Amino acid sequence: MEDVEDMDITMRLAQDLEADALLARSPLAALVGMLLDQQVPMEWAFSGPYTIARRLGADDLDAHAIAAYDPEAFAALLSEKPAVHRYPGSMAKRVQQLCAYLVEHYDGDAAAIWSDAGTGAELLRRLKALPGFGEQKAQIFLALLGKQLGVRPSGWREAAGGYGAAGVYRSAADITGPESLAKVRAYKQEAKAAAKAAKAQGK
Numbered sequence: 001m002e003d004v005e006d007m008d009i010t011m012r013l014a015q016d017l018e019a020d021a022l023l024a025r026s027p028l029a030a031l032v033g034m035l036l037d038q039q040v041p042m043e044w045a046f047s048g049p050y051t052i053a054r055r056l057g058a059d060d061l062d063a064h065a066i067a068a069y070d071p072e073a074f075a076a077l078l079s080e081k082p083a084v085h086r087y088p089g090s091m092a093k094r095v096q097q098l099c100a101y102l103v104e105h106y107d108g109d110a111a112a113i114w115s116d117a118g119t120g121a122e123l124l125r126r127l128k129a130l131p132g133f134g135e136q137k138a139q140i141f142l143a144l145l146g147k148q149l150g151v152r153p154s155g156w157r158e159a160a161g162g163y164g165a166a167g168v169y170r171s172a173a174d175i176t177g178p179e180s181l182a183k184v185r186a187y188k189q190e191a192k193a194a195a196k197a198a199k200a201q202g203k
Contacts, residue, residue: 040086074095
């Protein structure tokens with residue numbers, strides 16, 4: 001596996017220099033961004049970790065600190081305008097659950113999830129075990145790790161399913177700038193329309 005620390009990583013998921021810089025250097029920030037990526041635009045979701053860190057008065061996210069934070073105070077922190085998510089209260093709970101899981105199973109080190117994963121299948125299993133990560137979210141994050149963060153255990157593309165394929169624009173894993181973001185957004189809209197049409201035909 002390529003040493004991530006030796007890579008010059010640039011990310012464009014949040015479409016904001018400082019927020020993207022945090023995603024690139026912080027495994028926990030990337031995980032939290034992926035967790036937040038539902039029912040809001042991707043840029044909003046992936047800007048969330050930077051907003052949380054800033055409101056905590058920190059340069060990075062700390063799983064131990066977030067897990068131990070007073071739940072009501074943490075929910076209030078995410079609810080400040082502009083809110084970190086459309087549903088800041090429920091997402092605050094999910095972020096704390098994720099961090100508590102990381103503290104219990106990985107001593108708070110998000111990168112430990114993938115640093116010694118021998119195969120893509122093993123890494124997918126670990127990601128699916130995370131609170132808030134179902135099959136699809138785990139596969140997208142696995143694809144993101146492989147395509148943009150240099151985490152490429154044997155069989156990672158296969159484990160990521162359709163999201164792991166090269167040359168596609170299907171998810172956050174494929175976003176490297178405004179142009180690819182537009183392509184991913186168009187793909188999602190087409191998929192949503194196709195699903196709606198299929199459902200209508202099935203009635």
